[in-house]
Amino acid sequence: MSLKNWRAIAVPHEDVLKGTFQQAEFAADISRVHEGTATPEYQDPTLFFQRTFVTEGMRLLLDSVVKRLTGKGGDPVIQLQTAFGGGKTHTMLAVYHLAKGEKTASTLQGIPPILDAAHITELPRARIAVLDGIRLSPNQPQRRGTEDNGVKVNTMWGELAWQLGGSDAYARVRGADESGTSPGKEVLAQLLAEHAPCVVLIDELVAYIRQFEEGRSVSGGTFDSNLSFVQALTEAVKAVPNAVLLASLPESDKEAGSQKGVAALAALSHYFGRVQALWKPVATEEAFEIVRRRLFADINDRLAAEEVCRAYADLYADNNSEFPPETRDSHYFERLKRAYPIHPEVFDRLYEDWSSLDNFQRTRGVLKLMAKVIHRLWKDGNNDLLIQPASLPLYDPDTRNEAIYYLPQGWDPVLERDIDGERAATTELDSVKPILGAIQACRRLARTIFLGSAPDAGTVGGAKHHRGLELERLLLGAVQPGQVLGHYKDGVRAIVDRLQYLNNANNRYWFDTRPNLRREMEDRKRRFDDQEDVFPLIREKLRFAPGLFEGVHVFTHSADIPDDWALRLVVLPPVAPFSRTTDRLAIERATAILKHRGEQPRQKQNRLIFLAADADSLGRLKDQVRSVLAWQSIVADVKEARLNLDQLQSKQASKSLDDTNEALGRMIKECYKWLLAPMQQAKPGSGVGEVEWEHFQVNPAAANRTQEIERILKENELLITEWSPIHLSTLMRNWFWKDDCNAVGALEVWQKSCAYLYLPRLRDADVLRMTVAAGASSRDFFGLAYGRDGDGFVGFTFGKGTSPILDDSLLVVEPQAAAAFAAVLLEEERARSVPQGAGSDDTSSGGTSAQTGTQFPGKPSGGASNGANLGAGATAVSGVSVTSSAPAKRLFFGTVDIDPARAKFDFGEIVDEVLMLFARRADTKIRVSIEINAETDGAFDENLQRAVRENCAHLGFKDSSGFES
Template identity: 70%
Template sequence: MALKPWREIAVPHEDVLKGTFQQAEFAADLSRVHQGSATPEYQDAALFFQRTFITEGMRLLLDSVVKRLAGRGGDPVVQLQTAFGGGKTHTLLAVYHLAEGKTATSKLQGIPPILDQAGIAELPKAKIAVLDGVELLGLASKPRMHGGVAVRTLWGELAWQLGGAEAYALVKEADENGTAPGKGELAAVLSSQAPCIVLMDELVRYVSQFEEGKTLSGGTYDTQLSFIQSLTEALKAVPNAILLASLPFSDREAGSQQGVKALRALEHYFGRVQALWKPVATEEAFEIVRRRLFANVSDRLGAEDVCKAYADFYAENSGDFPPETQDAKYLERLKHAYPIHPEVFDRLYEDWSSLDNFQRTRGVLKLMAKVIHRLWTSGNNDLMIQPGSLPLFDADTRNEAIYYLSPGWDPVLERDIDGERAMTTELDNAKPLFGSIHACRRIARAVFLGSAPDAGAVGGAKHHRGIELERLLLGTAQPGQKVGHYKDGVRALVDRLQYLNSASNRYWFDIRPNLRREMEDRKRRFDLREDVYPFIKDKLRFASGVFGGVHVFTPSADVPDDWSLRLVVLPPDATFGRAAQTLAVDAATAILKSRGEQPRQKQNRLVFLAPDADSISRFKDQVTSVLAWASIVSDVKGGRLNLDQHQSRQASQSLEQANEAMGRMVRETYKWLLTPLQEAKPGKGIGDIQWDHFQINPAVVNRTEEIEKVLKEHELLITEWAPVHLAKMMNAWFWKDDTTAVSALDIWQKTCCYLYLPRLRDADTLRATVNTGVASRDFFGVAYGREDDRFQGFHFSERTTIILDDSLLLIEPKVASDFAAKLAQEAAEREPAIKGREVGDGAAGGASSGSGAGGATNSSSGKTVPVSKPPTSAKKTTFFGTVEIDPIKAKLQFSDVAEEVLMLFTQKPGVKVRVSLEIEAEAPGGFEDGVQRSVRENCNQLKFKNHEFGE
């Protein structure tokens, strides 16, 4: 059946003629949102509030919630039995997203005013328990497993959701026995997790399955009611805890007889709360306007058909229109408002009435009289008079509208909104898809009606400028039309109109030219590789930290192949994601395997940072926005672009905001740490190169420290190494066959080259490990050279300070132990010989002195010949020695001096030994600054008493 246009059903009053005067529910599911599996419009808090119209009733409820969570009053228990305008579950979702606190309240459309009004600067995050009676139906007879814990009851589930095992322990006994916990136990749970919020949905469905006299694992009917009673009492004792429970509105909705019984009992325990729902516009207002402007509705059935068609249209496209259109009451609003669409009244009463000189009733009547007169005379055939129907091309209608606004709207209307020379007309004429429904003109008119008061009001502008897309569609689309055509029209207008602004899914006209349009035009000027990539490179800055170098977008030929640990930041086109890793891995592999045309040797010194595949396009777009805003600000300062003071300030603020957003996106985009490794087992070969990947926390200030932390946590970078691990590596890869002594420097260098060996921070890490391990007999010995079967500068099972150079050897512990035993044996053999020489010298002296009478025996005569006794010499008490040491063989000669001389002194108890070292160095050409700096730092580290460079 064909629907009749309004002009065939509703006849205006004679003075007007002469010119003298949705039914459907959103697929909202609280449990799915809590589990993280809902669709984006419900799961994403910012998107949810963008798509949610906060009615007066919902606002009052949220106000009570935020006050309660902040400990500033508010109701401890609220039952949702009245339609709040968005549906009970929709209301619970609003409370859930607000209390959860994952998204900043500044990003939740409509929430900042509520917080401001409540005097709350920052809403604390709350613990949330979601008890969905339908989702928890099975809990009554079958425990729900949380890890290794079996939760049997509603109160056990409540405690577990709020605080896990810790909170569950407080009600564990009651949960296991199926008995309701007392008020004190529940208050302890709530206070330990406060601020907290409990959301109960479909509770009647859950409780009604407990038949009286029947005990289930989840308790009994009476224990469920006792739990609710104790919970409501406990909530009163915790000032920052709140319960919201939805109950059926009628007995029919409660279902069975048991359900009705449960409903009555729950109503008693929850208690009635004050009705918060408040209509946006009264039916009386519709009636006043209609009776004054229209004589009668000649075909009431035809009018009802049109209204029902609109309601069905909104239901079929529920995601495109405001939530209130899905309420059954909206059909009644359509009927009461017919032939004027309720959205016209909402905009005039809510927005235009904020203008100082616009009278609510008289102003609406005067404007609508001119609108209806022009639509009647021009043969308008719309089904209802919507915001998109306003004939702003008509001089009288236009003048009446802009009469209430500030000066400057004439060029806006003429150029961008309506009329023969308007851009909207040009777009409609150029594209039949738009022209057939006048899409662009209707959109522009609806935007004007919804946003002009913001720009024209002296003190009554809304907190959020503009009109949302869903409300814009509500003011334009008619049954039988494609909503998508209007969406296409919106995009076309955003790209072309000079005075149209858009942000956060909202649209508005302003009397000043659109700076954003200028910015969008400039964004197209910037080349990806010539402008965007260099800009990103400049913003990717890292402290050096553990890395010897950070290489941002550096070709493989320019990444050094040396012993330093290096971080390589991959370019924006080398993206990484869990589902798409190829680009980043290919780019990193190319750098890992070669340095320009040459194979790369020190592969184990490179780690990589890659951009996120899902974020890179938004990041690039944000960079072009920054470049565009920067060029606008630069042109304003240079006098190349003329803007008023407000626009100049707006451009500067937009640049600051774009820079702030870009700073966040830099960290959010460059978050993938890639590290190469290979698996290898001795005798079984080496596997292919594999790539470990980890996400870097974008919130940290020092990302270099965070990268080092991640590497250390996953043992991909060794900064402190136990000797046992070094010994294991030596046994696996170095002490092989007859090779029992290996160059320590060679070991360090091989760890830098091979991906199957540990990645050490630097050579000092190895040196510190050797210093620690050589003091034990379990790991290895050290020496500074080997001649035949003898080690030079040998140390084993003793503390020493090694110097890591090409002469240092790590010796297999058994070989070191055998050599140490050999040295001990040689020392033991030398001891009697030394003592024998001392005894022989003493005997010779005795023979010369005879029996002590001062004579000697003549060997030829056998007679004793008197001789004079030599004078007794004093014992030597000090020693001083100087030796010249070849600087090339310094380590070996130092070791020899220590063993052959110093050891003879230090082995004797009571001998005080002082050793000093003098170094003189002369360079005819002078020492380089780097050498001087290193020598001074090392001298300070080694505690030299004196050190200086001279001319």
């Protein structure tokens, strides 16, 4: 089932919809109501209670008032003491309308249950006096009555009397009013009793009394006479059973204003404290309903609203580790329903964080801000399920001005550049990353951070103990049901990397009016040059694990890349990126390196593989390198005391350097991903085509890029690491066994495979040696020989396994020619086995006798006859041992003198270069002896002789060794 957005369920009041509300309308003015000039929502009792949520505190207060007015108990004096904007005046208005009785109680929403609980069927109409400390002036008397029969009222007690009973009541206190002295308690008690039931409402009392100067008398009396009046009034009200006094006092000294105001608050709190019932009207939870009643006309589909709240609750339950702990409580579902269509997190931030601001009124400030928010969201067709912190339309000038009105100077550029609007960085981030733009992730996150962190800016330690919002609270303020949490986490990383006024530490995020270190970093990024700074760091970061390449040449000039038999990887510089569509810079640079080594032609072209940067990613890589260099310079300057940062910023700089370095490592792998391999198409008799370039993408996630490159080359047959003898045989037939040439040097095959791009690219010479060894035991592929003897071969073998040595004497013989030569050798062997004289007249049809040498059919080409004559002994033909015409060599001995100073090194070379050649043959027995002669002009001492004897015995020297005179 699809969920309905808030606009389809909750309809705002008409003035909110049209944007016709005035800010002053949110400020309840009890004097204007008393005079009958207030707006309808305050003046009309029925409309007032329709838009007023009777909180638990208000219910208890009204219960006390109705009991007092009917003589059934109740508190005589009630002090309303709340934080700025906490609903004091609004509460007085509720008492005013209830006590005045202009409308029956049954028409006032929320009132009948209060009367029922107090067992009161009908509430008597009371006389009401309203003393507004803002409206009254200590030195400006009020003219009351008509011009012909009017009086000049000077003091609060004169005003009280006039409002309760007109001129007759005023006559009781006229003398005190004109002299500015307080009437006694008895006079006030009689006044109240004569006009009971009555209600006295005093608003902004401190604002009035703090205007009196010490020791100076004005028409309104003195500081002390007014305090005396307050004390007498509280005592008088207590003496009249059906009279009640409500007075509002500020909660803190800061709200009291000047030192005079603080003194007045202290004195008034003392007097009221003797008889008051202190009451704090609005609880935070009850603010949900207060705001909803005032801003929204009705919830027209409560079932749909509950479904939305259930979806949010399920989202938090299914991902409980990603959201704040309070969302796991079943009570949070009830909070969602009570706050609908506004998310509880909006109220929590406004009432917990914004209410700490000096000029932000708890209820009135929330109403003013949310009215502008709702108006703009409705007008723009917002489709959010709930109005969350992320929904705040901070792009709207009215909403933005309302928000920053309560904040210190300097928030305009923060909002415009970083948070919301057409030119904001978040808008750009959402537009370039569709996965983020689909949900406006960056803008929603930035709005959430602003709402939760703006009140902390400029305060020591912030309004809370820790600055900023945790990631889990960011998700709470931004994510809606059906959205992917991971996309918002990606958005957090994006804005941390980009925004200039966003700070983060210890998994907390906040905005500040001071630019973060990112602006310093961005300024420094412009200092770095590509050639001098950026490319060297990329070169340093391009690392490759040891593997198949004997050399990796990063941004190396062609003259410095050896032209030898080793397989080499050439990493092209950033000025030569690759794009498979249009950009050919990489191909041009690679072709130049392939053809030339400096000024000389390159011979071993088939030994080079190239790696190039992706043209589309190169710009981001260079920008990331500049970021790393900028952070490096900042961290270095902090260490060298060239840059003064606080401890938090220093930690942030170090962390940013680590993060950008880590990101650079990933980005280099993602950018340097194009593997380029040169090749040529060629067919025997058809010529060789132009050089072509195969390109492949290297997986950036591969743990070992060298192995990944090898895998790509092997899978695409651009590098041979294991070769079958049949492929070698085919290669020989196509390119080497031509015309009269039926035997070609194996080393020549290896060297030409290194030079020509149309031949297979072998990993190394050992691949060819292993292939030759694998094919030697079969008669299907080739024969082997170790040289020429006239028209024949020496060291010839065909069809028998061997361990060949890949040197300039090893010949690979075409199989038909090898078979023919093997047949001749076999015939000669048979001839030698016939007794002397038998068959002497028979001659071989294939050549001469063994004494004159064996003639091999077909004259070999000159290119294949350069092999050294290593001698031939017993050879094998189809597993049968035959003897060639040359004398068999079966024994080798050699003696060499070794420099004693280099004996260990020289002996190692002898083992590798001579001894191991014999050791490869399974049919060879090897004996090695070492002879040591040491002679001195003096004499060997006993210690030396003993050490040599013991070591020789341990190492197995013969008994004949020893010392002589």
